[in-house]
Amino acid sequence: MQEGVWSNPWTEGNNTETLFDTSVARENQCILDIEAPKFHLFATYIALNCRNSLVLIHQHRAHIRILYERYLRQLALQKVVSQTLLFPLSLSLDHGQRQDFDAALPLLQQVGFQFDITADTIEVTAIPMEGQPQQAEAWVMALIDNNADGGSTPVENAKERMALKLAKLAAIPAGRFLSPEAMEDLVLRLSETDEPKYTPDGKQTMVNLDSDALVSLFNA
Known part of the structure; x- marks a missing residue:
């Protein structure tokens, strides 16, 4: 196994992530409340509270964003x-x-x-x-x-x-069950990406439902 391996909560192994720079606080980390309780819906979405709204994260698209930036980093740094x-x-x-x-x-x-x-x-x-x-x-x-x-x-x-x-x-597929630890890891890593709200090809990774949106749903 080569240097630079990382801990993957969806597969076996005890490798350690070294490719993400976690020492620098990023503005994007404020988009998601990574400490909020998380719930798994339909084995596809991670639900959590964020700034007085309900956030639904699409696990497959979120993982695409995470892996895309990781692979670009590998290609740039040539870390195999x-x-x-x-x-x-x-x-x-x-x-x-x-x-x-x-x-x-x-x-x-x-x-x-x-x-x-x-x-x-x-x-x-x-x-x-x-x-x-x-x-x-x-x-x-x-x-x-x-x-x-x-x-x-x-x-x-x-x-x-x-x-x-x-x-x-x-990327982990939609429809695959995630453990609480895997959900925590996915949300944390998504919050550390450069564009957490979208996949590299422009698809939404998450939707926000604020109180007004929820009220409108019940009043429809």
């Missing part, structure tokens, strides 16, 4: 965070896919994938910490396709596309 596969996975690529793979390889390595590559074979030997071994092939194929679809765009845009696609693949 990986888990080694017990059994390497062989990839079967045609000529075109091999070209796409070669083009995407530097970014794949920077977000946590590792490979054993020869002229004729490619084996996946490590994957990002949030992944599962059975997801490795599908993730690699989705990421190289996503990279190829971008065409000849600037490097920074390629990094952003890679970070967003991987975040969408790795």
Whole structure:
């Protein structure tokens, strides 16, 4: 396992987060009352009180925002965070896919994938910490396709596309039960992001219902 691993409350392990700078107070931390009691609704939303309003956080979208910023940081700092596969996975690529793979390889390595590559074979030997071994092939194929679809765009845009696609693949899904500890962790990490209210592609991660909104619902 590489340096820079983090504690993931949704998977097993006792790794320690080192990629988030928690020493600097951010203005965004005031958006959410991270100490407020939290409730899980429909295994998809985290409900909590915030500044005299009810906040509903979409767990999948919130995790996309968190992971996107983490992966961008990894790409910028080139801090590799990986888990080694017990059994390497062989990839079967045609000529075109091999070209796409070669083009995407530097970014794949920077977000946590590792490979054993020869002229004729490619084996996946490590994957990002949030992944599962059975997801490795599908993730690699989705990421190289996503990279190829971008065409000849600037490097920074390629990094952003890679970070967003991987975040969408790795984010906890709607419909998955979260423990109280996982909810606390998700809300805290969301509050530390640069844009906690939206996913990188502009979707809301949360909605606020103030007292006026609630009254209007009952008076409808």
